Amino acid sequence: MLDGQVAIVTGGGSGIGRATALELAGHGATVVICGRRQEPLDETGALEPHGRIAGITCDIREEDQVDALVDEVLARHGRINILVNNAGGQFLSPAEDITPKGFRTVVRLNLEGTWLMTHAVATKAFIPSGNGGRVVSVTLTPHTGLAGMAHSSAARAGVENLMKVLAIEWARFGIKLSAVAPGVVATETFMTKYPAAFRDHYTESVLAGELVTPEQVAQTIAFVVSPAGRAISGSVINVDHGHDVSQVRYPPREIATERGSIEQEARRT
Numbered sequence: 001m002l003d004g005q006v007a008i009v010t011g012g013g014s015g016i017g018r019a020t021a022l023e024l025a026g027h028g029a030t031v032v033i034c035g036r037r038q039e040p041l042d043e044t045g046a047l048e049p050h051g052r053i054a055g056i057t058c059d060i061r062e063e064d065q066v067d068a069l070v071d072e073v074l075a076r077h078g079r080i081n082i083l084v085n086n087a088g089g090q091f092l093s094p095a096e097d098i099t100p101k102g103f104r105t106v107v108r109l110n111l112e113g114t115w116l117m118t119h120a121v122a123t124k125a126f127i128p129s130g131n132g133g134r135v136v137s138v139t140l141t142p143h144t145g146l147a148g149m150a151h152s153s154a155a156r157a158g159v160e161n162l163m164k165v166l167a168i169e170w171a172r173f174g175i176k177l178s179a180v181a182p183g184v185v186a187t188e189t190f191m192t193k194y195p196a197a198f199r200d201h202y203t204e205s206v207l208a209g210e211l212v213t214p215e216q217v218a219q220t221i222a223f224v225v226s227p228a229g230r231a232i233s234g235s236v237i238n239v240d241h242g243h244d245v246s247q248v249r250y251p252p253r254e255i256a257t258e259r260g261s262i263e264q265e266a267r268r269t
């Protein structure tokens with residue numbers, strides 16, 4: 001389905017990004033993955049039997065590193081057809097405890113990093129080639145607001161609207177852009193990063209009684225960038241077992257602290 005296509009998947013060393021890199025490579029694409037650490041990238045590469053996945057370190061928040069990544073992919077492969085903006089994340093915190101620096105950190109990663117990658121790939125590869133390209137950005141549901149993640153909710157809303165605006169502006173270049181918005185996905189990070197009460201509550205209370213798998217998100221992304229998804233642009237596609245339309249009280253009684261909020265995520269060491 002993707003023979004001859006060259007794809008970049010950010011955050012391809014783990015979770016949804018790893019599953020997406022493997023899915024695209026399984027359909028014949030040559031995939032370059034990036035992240036801040038080399039080791040997880042190498043681990044993903046080793047899982048692909050035909051040598052179709054290679055890793056290049058890059059912090060998507062840094063403009064010079066983004067430029068260097070895109071230049072390197074073009075030098076190696078001569079073209080880019082697909083960009084998957086998957087790298088992202090946040091720390092869990094009651095909104096009143098998020099500092100200006102903390103808010104900026106999350107917005108920089110999710111919104112500015114996505115913008116830098118998208119702009120660089122479009123201006124260096126998609127537009128000059130005359131062939132356009134496909135962009136999928138991974139965001140989040142629920143769209144009604146992800147309580148405990150004010151910074152990330154704001155950033156992801158920005159990403160989804162960015163995809164819509166660019167779908168209009170860059171239609172003339174043949175560039176199609178969409179967002180894929182997962183619900184709660186059983187990645188290693190989700191299962192280990194957040195306070196146990198938060199993780200257990202959302203694992204047990206999701207509508208369908210089961211979490212989304214990274215592979216389900218990856219297969220949706222592969223469909224969107226495949227020939228079958230050619231007419232998809234400016235869309236937000238939920239992969240969430242109905243999470244977006246469910247009504248959830250905040251904070252959930254079962255995990256509310258004495259302050260009437262949620263437990264803050266421990267700082268990483």
Ligand SMILES: CCCCCCCCC/C=C/C(=O)SCCNC(=O)CCNC(=O)[C@H](O)C(C)(C)COP(=O)(O)OP(=O)(O)OC[C@H]1O[C@@H](n2cnc3c(N)ncnc32)[C@H](O)[C@@H]1OP(=O)(O)O
Pocket residue numbers: 088089090091092093099101102103105106109140142145146147183184185189190193202248264265266267268
């Ligand atoms: C209805 C609901 C349904 C809810 C249903 C639930 C659905 C959950 C769905 C979502 C799941 C996922 O996304 S799972 C995937 C998540 N994956 C990730 O988050 C991976 C990427 N994340 C990260 O790298 C980090 O978390 C992130 C903080 C964003 C960036 O890390 P950095 O190393 O760049 O930054 P740091 O140096 O650690 O921190 C920079 C500043 O950020 C702030 N900061 C960082 N960690 C902090 C913390 N735990 N508590 C407070 N503040 C913190 C401080 O101000 C820090 O500055 P100082 O004070 O100076 O230190």
Ligand SMILES: NC(=O)C1=CN([C@@H]2O[C@H](COP(=O)(O)OP(=O)(O)OC[C@H]3O[C@@H](n4cnc5c(N)ncnc54)[C@H](OP(=O)(O)O)[C@@H]3O)[C@@H](O)[C@H]2O)C=CC1
Pocket residue numbers: 010011012013014015016017034035036037038040058059060061086087088089090109113138139140141181182183184185186187188189190
């Ligand atoms: N798991 C879930 O429940 C859900 C996840 N999502 C979103 O899906 C995406 C993937 O999540 P998931 O697979 O669970 O999480 P992971 O933590 O496994 O993946 C995040 C990846 O992004 C990379 N990354 C983080 N910061 C940067 C950076 N500044 N520059 C480049 N790469 C970076 C990390 O690698 P490294 O640390 O080496 O840089 C890592 O490989 C995220 O955007 C997440 O918020 C959305 C809905 C639900």
